[in-house]
Amino acid sequence: MEESWEGKGKDITGSSSVICETPIEIPEPRRSNRARVAKSYGSDFQLYLVEGSRDEIASQYSYCYSIEEDPKTFDEAMKSRDVASGNEAVMDEIGSIMENITWVLSGLPPGCFRQKEGIDYFDTYAPVARISTIRLLIALAATHNLVIHQMDVKIAFLNGDLEEEIYMKQPEGFVMPGCGPVSTPMEAGIKLMPHVGKPVNQLEYSRAIGCLMYAMTSTRPDIAYAVGKLSRFTSNPSNHHWEAITRVFRYLKKTMNYGLSYVGFPSVIEGYSDASWITNSEDHTSTTGWVFLLGGGAISWASKKQTCITDSTMESEFVALAAAGKEAEWLRNLIYEIPLWPKPISPISIHCDSAATLAKAYSQIYNGKSRHLGVRHSMVRELITNGVISVDFVRSQQNLADHLTKGLARDLVHKSAIGMGLKCKTKRTTYVSMECRRFKKLGLGFLYAHEGYGRKAL
Numbered sequence: 001m002e003e004s005w006e007g008k009g010k011d012i013t014g015s016s017s018v019i020c021e022t023p024i025e026i027p028e029p030r031r032s033n034r035a036r037v038a039k040s041y042g043s044d045f046q047l048y049l050v051e052g053s054r055d056e057i058a059s060q061y062s063y064c065y066s067i068e069e070d071p072k073t074f075d076e077a078m079k080s081r082d083v084a085s086g087n088e089a090v091m092d093e094i095g096s097i098m099e100n101i102t103w104v105l106s107g108l109p110p111g112c113f114r115q116k117e118g119i120d121y122f123d124t125y126a127p128v129a130r131i132s133t134i135r136l137l138i139a140l141a142a143t144h145n146l147v148i149h150q151m152d153v154k155i156a157f158l159n160g161d162l163e164e165e166i167y168m169k170q171p172e173g174f175v176m177p178g179c180g181p182v183s184t185p186m187e188a189g190i191k192l193m194p195h196v197g198k199p200v201n202q203l204e205y206s207r208a209i210g211c212l213m214y215a216m217t218s219t220r221p222d223i224a225y226a227v228g229k230l231s232r233f234t235s236n237p238s239n240h241h242w243e244a245i246t247r248v249f250r251y252l253k254k255t256m257n258y259g260l261s262y263v264g265f266p267s268v269i270e271g272y273s274d275a276s277w278i279t280n281s282e283d284h285t286s287t288t289g290w291v292f293l294l295g296g297g298a299i300s301w302a303s304k305k306q307t308c309i310t311d312s313t314m315e316s317e318f319v320a321l322a323a324a325g326k327e328a329e330w331l332r333n334l335i336y337e338i339p340l341w342p343k344p345i346s347p348i349s350i351h352c353d354s355a356a357t358l359a360k361a362y363s364q365i366y367n368g369k370s371r372h373l374g375v376r377h378s379m380v381r382e383l384i385t386n387g388v389i390s391v392d393f394v395r396s397q398q399n400l401a402d403h404l405t406k407g408l409a410r411d412l413v414h415k416s417a418i419g420m421g422l423k424c425k426t427k428r429t430t431y432v433s434m435e436c437r438r439f440k441k442l443g444l445g446f447l448y449a450h451e452g453y454g455r456k457a458l
Helices: 054-060 074-079 083-099 131-143 202-218 221-233 239-254 313-336 355-361 371-385 410-419 437-442
Strands: 003-007 103-107 258-262 270-280 285-294 297-305 348-352 389-393 422-424 448-451 454-457
Touching: 074 083, 131 258, 131 285, 131 297, 131 313, 202 221, 202 239, 221 239, 221 285, 221 297, 221 410, 258 297, 270 313, 285 313, 297 313, 313 348, 313 355, 313 371, 313 389, 348 355, 355 371, 355 389, 371 389, 410 422
Parallel strands: 258 448, 270 348, 348 389
Antiparallel strands: 003 103, 258 422, 270 285, 285 297, 448 454
């Protein structure tokens, strides 16, 4: 019988349950016994700041790239030169899990791994900061030339209590097959329709969407539209959907060295809003896109299907503007709590490429018949009146939110990526021992802030 871990007490979801006839006394959470020591790379380790392209550095200073790649499987980890320290960390983690009675080995019950949300479980969450807040603080640090310190709390996830009994398979590693690179995440004008036949590898499709969503929400706004579009077919993917999702991975392979860059200027938040009318032919809905920048890089973005059907391009643009206005209000409330930000706070400028939407936003009267648009008009008018936002016109060619609403050609995708602060790490980069493990593993770029003439990895 296949073995699994049966959740008995504590887990990352933040809930707990124990099924037994006699009560079990739960001990206090165990603290790590490892002594905190300063990190040392040995007496032969030296750190250099070398300016130039990656190829130039590789040819002249080959030792700069003698860093071992992170293992991708358990077998690779056991053959790594860091196997001793890795085993120490694993045993320390397992010891904490066992002492907190987090799980026990158990046989898989019938129907395992087929749980449905709302029936077998209800909430899945993690107590972490919103990624937009982290990016805003990084951009602010670049603007004021500050030093960023990062810390982590070990075994914090063991302090939650499970209300359900959770089964999970012991992980064996993950390997992703290779594929040829392409220059755009999605073909321009591609038509994706719901699949009515038998799903094609639905579970693997869901996992692929999850991986892409992590990259998209963290550092890759250039794939937001493609990921948002493809995620609508998770319940019943077809071969056509698989071809489209494979293309996104091929695009990420080509742009593997892209990272969000914050150069420190401009030091004000500015936003872009756009919409594509009836891009979803299956239900005649439109797509909203918006992005906000600070210090030369994107700090918040979204590409979403609109929840209401609009009668014209102007109406869809106004729905997008209202969504961008809500995000601008949240960002303004956030920076209001930051003492470093100068007060009073000026309105956040949102650029829109629809003159009709701009005129409607500043109109005192809404004479339409749609209630959902009337509510949004009142909200936008209130934000403008209260000095939260201002709305300005921008040409479509300069609207950085355009690629968040539709698939674009190669040159436009590249232009939008550069405009949002996505840049290749090969130009005048400060290489600092490649400590960004999580981003390096995925190969999806990492955050780095401008400092002097180089860029410092965070």
